[in-house]
Amino acid sequence: MELKSVKLDFPEGCNIILGQTHFIKSVEDIYEALVNSVPGIKFGLAFCEASGDRLIRKDGTDDELINIAIENMRNIAAGHSFIIILKDAYPINVLSNLKQCWEVVNIFCATANPTDVIIAESEQGRGIIGVIDGFIPLGVESDEHIKARKDLLINIGYKR
Numbered sequence: 001m002e003l004k005s006v007k008l009d010f011p012e013g014c015n016i017i018l019g020q021t022h023f024i025k026s027v028e029d030i031y032e033a034l035v036n037s038v039p040g041i042k043f044g045l046a047f048c049e050a051s052g053d054r055l056i057r058k059d060g061t062d063d064e065l066i067n068i069a070i071e072n073m074r075n076i077a078a079g080h081s082f083i084i085i086l087k088d089a090y091p092i093n094v095l096s097n098l099k100q101c102w103e104v105v106n107i108f109c110a111t112a113n114p115t116d117v118i119i120a121e122s123e124q125g126r127g128i129i130g131v132i133d134g135f136i137p138l139g140v141e142s143d144e145h146i147k148a149r150k151d152l153l154i155n156i157g158y159k160r
Contacts, residue, residue, distance in 0.1 A: 001120055001121065001122045002120070002121045002122075003118065003119070003120055003121075003129070004118075004119045004120075004121060005116045005117070005118055005119070005132075006075045006076050006116065006117045006119055007114070007115070007116050007117075008072050008075075008083075008114075008115040008116070008117060009068070009071065009072060009075075010068055010072070010085050011068070011085075011087075013087070013112075014065070014068075014085055014086060014087050014112065015085075015086040015089070015090055015091050015110065015111065015112045016072075016083060016084065016085055016086070016109070016110070016111060016112075016115065017083070017084040017086070017091055017094070017095070017098065017107060017109070017110045018081070018082070018083050018107070018108045018109050018110075018115070018117065018128070018131065019081065019082050019083075019084075019098075019104055019105070019106055019107045019108060020080055020081050020082070020104075020105045020106040020108070020128065021047065021080055021081075021082055021101075021103045021104050021105055022080055022103055022105055023103045024049060024052070024057065025103060026047055026082065026101065026103040026104070027045065027047050027057045027058070027059050028059075029101045029102070029103055030045055030047075030059075030082065030084070030098065030101055030103075030104070031045060031059045031060070033094065033097040033098050033100065033101050034084065034094050034097070034098070035061070036097060037089075037093055037094040037096075037097045037098075038089045038093050038094065041061060041086070041088075041089045041093075041094075042061055042062040042065060042086070042087040042088055042089065043060050043061055043062065043065055043084055043085060043086050043087065043089070044058070044060040044062055044063075044064070044065030044066035044067065044068055044069035044070075044084070044085045045058060045059045045060045045066070045069055045082065045083070045084050045085075046058050046066070046069035046070045046072065046073040046082065046083055047073070047080075047081070047082040048073050048076065048077060048078060048079055048080065048081050048082070049079070049080070050079025050080040050125070051079075054079075056070055056073050056074065058070055060085075062087065065085040065086075065087060068085050069083050069084065069085045072085075076117055076119065076126070076128065077126055078119060078125070078126040078127050078128050079125055079126070079127070080105075081128055084098075091110030091111070092158075095107070095110060108128060108130065108131045109131045109133045111133045111134065113133050113134030113135070114134065114135075115131055115132065115133055115134075116131065116132040117130075117131050118130050118131065118132065
């Protein structure tokens with residue numbers, strides 16, 4: 001078995017969700033979960049099929065984001081995995097509905113950070129082992145950092 005690292009490539013200002021699923025119907029159900037979460041959402045979705053035709057299945061509301069999702073899945077090439085590229089929406093807006101999809105098995109990450117996907121490759125194929133999401137911590141938050149965090153949550157409407 002060989003371990004590989006695949007760097008995800010997506011536009012600045014976008015968020016991604018990387019996950020694992022188990023059925024061709026996932027594309028339709030993930031699409032529905034996203035469009036029912038945020039009116040007018042912009043996203044691209046790509047899903048690597050692990051059996052049958054073994055195609056990269058795709059959908060979304062924005063052709064550019066769909067193409068970016070496809071390119072990332074070509075690089076990952078791990079069966080029954082999916083990626084969503086979100087624009088003008090955030091994972092917090094869609095994760096609850098996404099996790100309710102019966103086909104979704106696992107969410108590896110939901111982030112806007114630079115992301116590396118750790119892949120294991122055997123004679124049979126590839127699988128996602130995990131992700132490296134962002135960078136290592138530089139310290140522990142101070143009282144000033146705590147206040148700034150809480151102020152941010154208030155300013156964006158997630159806290160009173």
